Amino acid sequence: MIEAQSLTKRYGDKLAVDDLSFTVESGRVTGFLGPNGAGKSTTMRMMLGLDNPTSGTVTIGGKRYAELHHPLRTVGALLDARWVHPNRSARAHLSWMAKSNKISPKRVDEVLDIVGLSEVASKRAGGFSLGMSQRLGIAGALLGDPEVLLFDEPVNGLDPEGILWIRKFMQRLADEGRTVFVSSHLLSEMALTATDLVVIGKGKLISQSTTEEFVARATDSTVKVRSPHLDRLRPALDRVGATVTTTDDGLLVAGVAGEKIGELAMENQVTLHELAPQQGSLEQAFMQITGDSVEYHADLETEAAEQPAGHAAVTN
Amino acid sequence: MTLLAxxxxxxxxxxxxxxxxxxxxxxxxxxxxxxxxxxxxxxxATVSATQYAYSFGMAVIMVLATLAVTTEYRFGTIRTTFQAVPNRAAALAAKATVVALIALVIGEIMAFLSWGMATLIQPEADLALNSTADWINVAGVGPACALAAVVAMAVGILVRHSAGAISLVLIYFLAAENLVTLIPGIGADIFKWLPFNVLHKFVTGDGESAGGATYGQPLSTSTLSPWWALAYFAGFAVVLLAIAITTARKRDA
Known part of the structure; x- marks a missing residue:
């Protein structure tokens, strides 16, 4: 289990991470979501003891990273696939890492095999494509057969094949009972891989919940109504406290379920031409929540509803 | 031992x-x-004359030592290192030891290669290593290079950028120390205590090695005995490395 408590990191007068507290449960894939520059990488570097927190702590299984004996055997991490000397071979890179934590040299060939780099193991890492570097980084993370794995934006810049490979790989790691903490700025990606989500914006925690909960809360918010008798329906909606926005060809109603609107229409003898729940794309919803201000956090549902999010989006 | 490996x-x-x-x-x-x-x-040709060029070789070895750490910063492998070995002091001390040992080996090969070639080119000349001073003049190049490498590596840790660190090391080693002598009055007195001038004293002594006084390398102005000169420079190297390691421990990697 990973536990961050009031983690804060200040660079000059900029707060990169601001009083961040969250927990990552064992044996699950937890997504670490936030826009670029939200402080995800800084947080992960603090988890590995690379950056010193200005205040607060982060522990892995109750211990600070520096207190772990042979840390690669407990925590495997891929923060940046380019952290390899370009003139060193993949095997040499993994060999020194293995040696440093007293991991058997046989394991180097094993992990090279797992990520599919056996054939290029003695080629210099500088000639690797991004996808291959990413695989080498993952091989390094798996080297100590660790219980906890940290990945920072592992699918960034990968082609679809690479993305699919990584996605399946994460799920496999979780199926093996490992704790996976993976950051991304793409909610759609996280919705496919993570069961839990820690969402941050501008260094602050926005929410911690299951992915299902977050996606539901973020997207299921408005209903589109088309009717020739809007003048009669509108006052009825206002009376039940719905938030109504007029659009080109109808109304966007928030705060009231579709069923309730149907009943209101019936009571008021209104003909409905359309009654459709709107689901914004995950990305749109995510942008609304993490957008320019973390104040969205306080009033997530109403704020999200007031935005005509579903207007341009795909209707389900 | 693991970290050395x-x-x-x-x-x-x-x-x-x-x-x-x-x-x-x-x-x-x-x-x-x-x-x-x-x-x-x-x-x-004298024993001392065979080692004329050792400071060129030492400069190259210092480049090697600087690069050993600055490339780690350049390519981010220093972070992987600290991730694998969170005890930064131990990791960097191990690196310094390995770099020093390699510098020692290169230094010795360099010194004996130069001396050996001289005996082949001028078989008639008196190039036998007869006295302690003769031996230090040749074999002393190795330890001198090892300690100079530690200094260069310490600068590398502090500066982190290859170009900056190498320039600093080379300009100081090849030019800055000698420029101090140009300061009127006190210049020469300061120069006596500057580290690389003192280190040179260890290698050449007061010119006791065969032909050292008249037909050898320019002599150091340091007033220390050769062994004290070595100890002085070793102290300088250790203090610089300690400062560098302390800085690296506090800094974000």
Missing amino acids: VERIKLLSTRSPWWCALTALVLTGGFTALVVSQSNAQFP
Whole structure:
């Protein structure tokens, strides 16, 4: 289990991470979501003891990273696939890492095999494509057969094949009972891989919940109504406290379920031409929540509803 | 021991140390061959003269030592290192030890290659290593290079950028110390205590090695005895490394 408590990191007068507290449960894939520059990488570097927190702590299984004996055997991490000397071979890179934590040299060939780099193991890492570097980084993370794995934006810049490979790989790691903490700025990606989500914006925690909960809360918010008798329906909606926005060809109603609107229409003898729940794309919803201000956090549902999010989006 | 093995794998699995070693050998060997082959009655080949070029080789070794740490910062492998070995002091001390040992080996090969070539080129000249001073003049190049490498590595840790660190090390070693002598009055007194001038004292002594006084390298102005000179420079290297390691421990990697 990973536990961050009031983690804060200040660079000059900029707060990169601001009083961040969250927990990552064992044996699950937890997504670490936030826009670029939200402080995800800084947080992960603090988890590995690379950056010193200005205040607060982060522990892995109750211990600070520096207190772990042979840390690669407990925590495997891929923060940046380019952290390899370009003139060193993949095997040499993994060999020194293995040696440093007293991991058997046989394991180097094993992990090279797992990520599919056996054939290029003695080629210099500088000639690797991004996808291959990413695989080498993952091989390094798996080297100590660790219980906890940290990945920072592992699918960034990968082609679809690479993305699919990584996605399946994460799920496999979780199926093996490992704790996976993976950051991304793409909610759609996280919705496919993570069961839990820690969402941050501008260094602050926005929410911690299951992915299902977050996606539901973020997207299921408005209903589109088309009717020739809007003048009669509108006052009825206002009376039940719905938030109504007029659009080109109808109304966007928030705060009231579709069923309730149907009943209101019936009571008021209104003909409905359309009654459709709107689901914004995950990305749109995510942008609304993490957008320019973390104040969205306080009033997530109403704020999200007031935005005509579903207007341009795909209707389900 | 594990950490020493780690640093050895890291250093020797890249090309730059090999190129630097080769450069150091070619540079010193070549220069010595030129000097010794042109020797005559006026400028006879002496034990001291075979080591004329050691400071060129030492400069190259210092580049090697600086690069050993700045490339780790350049390519981010220092972070992987600290991730694998969170005890930064231990990791960097191990690196310094490995770099010093490699510098020692290159330094010795360099010194004895130069001396050996001289005995082949001028078999008639008196190049036998008879006295302690003769031995230090040749074999002392190795330890001198090892300690100079530690200094260069410490600068590398502090500066982190290859170009900046190498410029700083080379400009200081090749020019800045000598410029101090130009300060009127106190310049010469300060120069007596500057580290590389003192280190040179260890290698040359007061010119006791065969032909050292008249037909050898320019002598150091340090007033320390050779062994105290070595201890002085070793102290300088250790203090600089300690400052560098303390800084690296506090800094974000």
